[in-house]
Amino acid sequence: MSDVLRLTLASLRHESRRFLAPGLAVVLGVAFIAATLVLTGTLQSSMRASVASHYEPYASVITPKEDAADSPSLPSASADQVAAVDGVTSVDAVRESWTMARTPAGQRGALVTTGTTSHAPEVIEGRAARTPHEVTLSTATASSFGSRVGDEVTFTAADDGSHARAEVVGIVDVGDHPVYGSGTPVVFTTAAGVTDLTGLTGWTEIDVRGGDEVATTQAVRDALPRDVDVVSATEASDDLVGQVTGGTDMIGVLLTAFGAIALFVSAIVIGNTFGILLARRARETALLRAVGSTRGQVVRSTLVEALVVGLVFSSVGVLVGIGLASVLMAAGNAWAADYLPTLVLDVPGTALLLPVLAGVVVVVSAALRPVIRSSRVAPLAALRPDAAVTARSRAGRLRIAFGVVLLVLGGSALVASAAIHQVLAGVLGGFVSFAGVLLVGSVFVPWLVRLVGAVAARPFGPAGRLAVDNAVRNPARVAGTTAALLVGVTLVSMTAVGAATAKSALTDVIDAQYPADVVLQGDDLTDDEASRLARVEGVAGDAAVATTSVRVTGASERRDVQVAALPRGIDDVVRDPAAVGHPAADEVVLSEEQALEAGLASGDEVTVSGPRGRADLTVAIGQPVGSGVLVDPTVLREIDDSPHTAAVYLRLADGADVDRSVEGIHRVAAQVEGSQVGGGAQVRQAHTDALDLALGIVLALLAISVVIAVVGIANTLSLSVIERTRESALLRALGLTRGQLRLMLAVEAVLLALVGTLLGAALGAGYAWVGVNALLGEFTTAPLVLPWSQLAVVAVGAILAGLLASVLPARRAAQVTPAAALAAD
Template identity: 85%
Template sequence: MSDVLQLTLASLRHQSRRFLAPGLAVVLGVAFIAATLVLTGTLQSSMRTSVAGHYAPYASVVTPKGDDADSPSLPAGIVDEVSEVDGVTSVDAVRESWTMASTPAGQRGALVTTGTSTHAPGVVEGRAARASDEVTLSTATASSFGSRVGDEVTFASGDDGSPVRAEVVGIVDVADHPVYGSGTPVVFTTAAGVTDLTGLTGWTEIDVRGGDEAATTRALRDALPLDADVASTTEASDDLVSRVTGGTDVLGVLLTAFAAIALFVSAIVIGNTFGILLARRARETALLRAVGSTRGQVVRSALVEALVVGLVFSAVGVLAGIGLASALVAAGNAWASNYFPTLVLDVPAKAVLLPVLAGVVVVVCAALRPVLRSSRVAPLAALRPDAAITARSRAGRLRVASGVVLIVLGGGALAAAAASHQVLPGVLGGFLSFAGVLLVGSVLVPWLVRLVGSVAARPFGPAGRLAVDNAVRNPARAAGTTAALLVGVTLVSMTAVGAATAKSALTEVIDAQYAVDVVVQGDDVTDAQTSRLAGVEGVAGDAAVETTTVRVTGAGERRDVQVAALPPGIDDVVRDPSAVTHPATDEVVLSEEQALEAGIASGDEVTVSGPRGRAELTVAVGQGMGAGWLVDPTVLRELDDSPTTGAVFLRLADDADVDRTVEGVQQVATQIEGSEVGGGAQVRQTHTETLDLALAIVLALLAISVVIAVVGIANTLSLSVIERTRESALLRALGLTRGQLRRMLAVEAVLLAVVGTLLGAVLGAGYAWVGVTALLGEFTDAPLVLPWSQLLAVGAGAVIAGLLASVLPARRAARVAPAAALAAD
């Protein structure tokens, strides 16, 4: 072992504490990657095991070829054809189709299926369905529907959606099924029941038992028509695994992207750490060079140091990631045992090797630049005080110029993305402009620190002024310290502002499409029933809509339709009054769907005949209200002098519990003949909850990057305290108290954190606006929405993070006696 290598290892042993902070950053990033790989591997492995068990008894699988909507199933007679093929011993035919169900919890989509005999779900309550008007529900579906054994569920059957009722006779457990156990709302019934409830008469899959898998598959392919797709069970298993785990693969990619962000932030922290350490050891390095060590030996020594740090902390990160994944798998099995197949922890080799490799590469690459820079300094120059790269140096001017160019190019791409509503230029512009901001940081960050410090540090007197000077003393170091936090805060702000703006835009679109929160339709709603609907907790306003049935003649056709007249106070009930089309006295208003179904267009003349009279009206296409064709109230009275209340529009209070309120409305509606409940409240809530959940998940994942950045601030401050030991001692000797020293370091940390947060919030809001405009600009012109509570929480978090980051360094600095520090070399 060479003397230089021995010296490197000795240095690592004696200075190991200084690598704890960057090591923690590596551990967090590597653990993130390891946990992601273990989780995706576990999900895929468990799914493959489940799928293999599902197809184990069979030799071949027959399904419809292609995705043609006109022929989504195999013909009914194909079962007999399959049974007669040589080598086939028996078949299990599956019939299943999607439909809508009216349940106690509202409208729900559901997969209605016969299931398969070899994977029959276990009955946990009641019994299996035996007749076409009986159904069994999975435990997850029963919970979603709000249904119990003995309840009735109404299904929309066939193309016309005619209602068909079925009784719930049992609850079954499908958690271990590879498809039905994925959380999909699933309803089991007989083959005739599937036809009655959905209108489907063919078969969607035929599972075939036979002898040799390959021979049976070949025989079926030769015997069956071209519109039937025949696959071996091995091929069918691979295809099903691919389809079922498609979401898992996407999840893995997304989690890996967040892990990459965490590692990028870690790289910034590590680069900063090595830069400070190497600058502090410049005299030591110069002495080694003076006594005969070559530049190559010095570089190799530092890189070996980085390699050891990367290996050790990456190994710890992998162990932490496996532990985290194990805990998540256990929690998932406990929480979702009724919804998904049981997961068995699987740690593939790549979950160990790739994270370690990523961690080592990140550490070595992050250390490479400061190592090479320090090795270029001549021994005699290194024995003098270090001259850091500044904006006035040649390298500094080049970095700033490059940053300005990237900002201009990125800004142009962002503007193009917003104008053309294209995402790709926006992504490119975001990367270029952010890289530019990082490059000009050595100029921008000190300027912002002085600007903010001139106000924020003033109340702290001399300690505040010293904190500002210390924070900007080394511009490159200040920029590097805030860069780590800048990455995390920019992404957090972008996500928060983007989600708030997207939520506003989607709400605007939903309010236009579903202008009414809840619509209750019935054959004849009485005043007492209307009052009970209005009295449901959570209902803030109501409007009774009068309707009548008329005969419409026009475009060569006659048809009976329901027409309605909107009451005078309708604008107080709808979410978006501008979306309501009020017909003139010579108009009838239809929605686009109603006009298409009737085969008429805007401007057509129709004759409307009612019980009392008739009217010649012009068709206008506008916003339908879900209560029929719209006419003016005076026209309705001309057509029928005693119309009935055919619908009641309800507006919910802004703070209403939507599900509970709709459930209360549905309970009242059961007393109304022919009642149906619809509206946009639950649609709006579903979109809002989805965005809120996505936002919470993304922010939680980005929080890891912010934590790493805070570790970086604390690390930089700790190393700076060590560098400034004699300076701090001199200040103490001149009268600076321990409290003032602590305040000085706290203000310094908070200034760096606040500047990184302010800059990140501005960049994040800008990127969010461009992103939302590029994605949704063609559909809505919703303005930028700034979630002030969340942004202020980020700001408050930055102040707290800065204070916490300064605690240990300040304590260490304050405990050193001035005389001892001045005596230190």
């Protein structure tokens, strides 16, 4: 071991406390990746075990070919045909199909199935279904349906739309079944029951028991026609594993991406740390160079220091990640038992090696630039006691020029992506432009700090002015410190603004497609039923749509159609009045398709004849109600004095519980013959809930990056306090109090946090607007929507984080007496 290396390791031991803050950043980033890999591996191995147990009793599995559109199921006789094959001991034939069920909780989709005898669900209440008109429900399905033993459920057959009723005779526990236990609404009944409830007559899967897996599979394959798929149970298990774990693979990739963001922020903090430490060691390094150490030795010894730091803290990060994964796994077993198989901790080798490797690479790479920069300082220049130690060259100017080029290219790509609605161009433009922002940060970030400080620091007097001067003293350092926070705040703001903008744009689309929150259609709604609908909790307005049968006579043909009239107050009920027709008193509104079929065009004259009379009207092209034709209410009364109510439009109150209100509407609809419930409320809520859930998840994942950035601010302040020990002592000697010294550091930290937040919020809003327009621009315009409350929370959080980051450095600085600091070497 060389003398330089021994000196480096001794220095590392001596200054180990100064690596705690950047080390914490590495631990957090590495722990994130390690926890992701462990959780993904645990989930996949648990699902694989569950799937393997499902097919364990079988030798072969038979299913229809995926591209066999004419035969979505196997013929009923195929089960007996397979049972007769030599080597086959028995078969389990499965018949299952999706259908709609009318339940106490409203319309629900459900998988109606026979299940398999080898994995029959455990009956926990009531009994198993024995006749075609009996069903059992899984516990999750019973909860979703709001059904209990003894209730009746109405199903819609998929083939002809007919209805069939069945009694719930039992509730079952599906356990860890890879399909039925994944939260899927599942209904069990007999084979004949599946046919009655869904219209399916064939088998969807035949599971074959036999001796040797390979021999049995080949024998069955030879006995059956080519239009079916026959695979071994092992192949079927592998296919199902791929299906059920495909989502976890994507989740793993997304979580790893967030871990990479955290490590990137950690790299910025590490780079700042080494830059400050190496600047403080400049004279020590110069002395080593003066006594014979080469530049290469100095660089290698410092990189060894970075390697040790990376190994130690990355290893700690892996342990923390495994612990975090264990906690999350236990939570999953406790709270998601109905949706996930029982999870058993599985720590793959990649979860141990890859995070450590990533952490080490990040630390060494982050240290490389400041190491090389410091090694370029001439020994004699570094040994001068009063001169500033720098290594300025053309590299800084080239970096800024390159950053400007990236800003221009990235900005151009962003503008183009919003104009041509290309998401990929927007993503690339975002990455390139943000890289440009980081590169030119040393130019404009100090200017922003001084600009903000001129206003924000003024109330704090001399301490505030000193804080501004200290913050901008080293442009590269202040840019690097704010860059860490800039990454996190930009992503947080982009997510929040993007979600708000997308939510507004999607709401406009949904309101245009579904003008009313809820629409109940029926064969002939009575006034009592309409009145009961208006009294449902959460309903704020209603409008009954009257309709009658008429004959429309044009120049060349006549047609019998349904004609409807919207009431005068319809605009107060629907969300988008422009989406419903408003015919004049002498107009009849047809859709483009209806007009084309009838050979009519806008402006044509037609005669509309009804039970009471007729009216001569002018054709207008628009959007009528349902499949009917739209006229003014006065016209409808002229042609029929007793039209029937075919639909009721309902508007829900703002803030109403949509599911609860729709459930109440379904209870009324259950008493209406031929009723159908639609509308945009639940569609709108589904999109809103999905965006809110995604927003919450993304913000929670990005929080780790913001925490790391705050750690970086605290770390920079701590090292700066050590660097400015003599200066602080001199200020104290000249009359600056301990409180003013603490205030100075607090203002400095808040300024850095505030500038990073303001810049990040602006960039995030811009990126969000471009992204939403690139994604949804083909369907709708997406004006920028700023969620001020969320952005305010980010800003306040940044200020509080800056204050928190200054506490320990300020306390340390205030504890040193002026005499002791001035006497220190």
